Amino acid sequence: MWPDPEVEALVTRRLIPARVHVKDDAAQYAKASESFGVSWTPTVLLIEPQGVERHRIEGFLPTEEFLPQLLLGLGQIGFHAKRYDEAAAEFDAIVRKYPRTEAAPEAQYWAGVARYKGSGDAKELGAITKAFEERYQDTVWAKKASVWKRA
Amino acid sequence: MPITWKHDVEAALAEARQSDKALVLDFTAAPM
Numbered sequence: 001m002w003p004d005p006e007v008e009a010l011v012t013r014r015l016i017p018a019r020v021h022v023k024d025d026a027a028q029y030a031k032a033s034e035s036f037g038v039s040w041t042p043t044v045l046l047i048e049p050q051g052v053e054r055h056r057i058e059g060f061l062p063t064e065e066f067l068p069q070l071l072l073g074l075g076q077i078g079f080h081a082k083r084y085d086e087a088a089a090e091f092d093a094i095v096r097k098y099p100r101t102e103a104a105p106e107a108q109y110w111a112g113v114a115r116y117k118g119s120g121d122a123k124e125l126g127a128i129t130k131a132f133e134e135r136y137q138d139t140v141w142a143k144k145a146s147v148w149k150r151a
Numbered sequence: 152m153p154i155t156w157k158h159d160v161e162a163a164l165a166e167a168r169q170s171d172k173a174l175v176l177d178f179t180a181a182p183m
Contacts, residue, residue, distance in 0.1 A: 002154065002177075011175060012152050018163035019156040019177040032160045033178060041180040049167045049174075070175065077173050 001042070001066045010070060015046075046073025054080055068094045068103035075110060084118030087111075105136035109145055 001007065011017050020029040022041060032038070036045055036053060046055040055073030057066070075090035091111035095104050112128030125148035132142035157163040160176065167174040 008152055008154050011154050014172065015175040016163055016167045016170065016172050017154050017156050017175050017177070018160055019158060019179060020160060021158075021183060022178070022180040024183055025158050028158060028160055029178065032176065035160075036176070038178050041178050043178040045174075045176045045178075047164070047167065047174040047176060049171045051164050051168065054173075073175075074173060 001044075001061060001063060004063045004067075007063060007067055007070070010067065014074065015070075044070075046070065046077060048077045048080065052080070064098070065101050065103065068098040068101045068107070072103050072107060072110075075107065075114075079110065079114055079117075082117075084114045088114035088118065099135075105132075105139040105141040108132070108136060109141040112145070 019025075020032050022029050038045070040058055042058075042060055044057040045053050047053050054076040055069070057069045057073075061069060071090060071094050075087050075094070078084075078087035078090055088111045091107040091114060094101075094107035095111065098104055108131055109128060112124055112131065115127075116122070116124035128145045129148045132139075132145045136142055156177070157166070163174055163176070166172075
């Protein structure tokens with residue numbers, strides 16, 4: 001996951017990186033795992049600047065899946081900060097650059113939700129459902145989007 | 152560029168707040 005040039009570039013450019021090792025940083029690990037409710041390694045949290053967790057990655061992922069998961073976290077941080085245009089762009093980029101990953105259908109869902117939240121236009125919700133009719137039909141995200149079929 | 156990890160979580164959270172950047176916090180048991 002970590003020793004990869006793309007992951008390193010993303011983390012170095014956009015994130016403050018912190019690591020606690022279960023043995024080497026035992027006291028820090030105990031305190032932080034209690035604070036954030038972490039019970040397994042590896043667990044990676046994306047935390048907004050004000051300290052609220054916005055995305056959690058539990059278990060190992062290969063780089064091609066891990067990188068878009070980090071981007072999902074950044075998208076969620078923008079979304080919860082109500083920077084909807086920025087969040088939609090972040091999620092769209094995941095679908096465009098990593099279309100075959102597990103993160104892509106989740107990103108497609110949240111891109112549409114961000115557009116809806118930014119515009120207030122209910123047509124954006126129908127557009128999400130339509131997008132899932134074209135791809136990622138067999139995912140839980142398509143099921144979540146199916147509620148807006150008539151929007 | 153290799154990642155320079157911080158191991159003091161409170162200090163990292165403070166830096167995130169001060170710099171208005173998100174924090175990535177890795178809980179690991181992998182050999183270092």
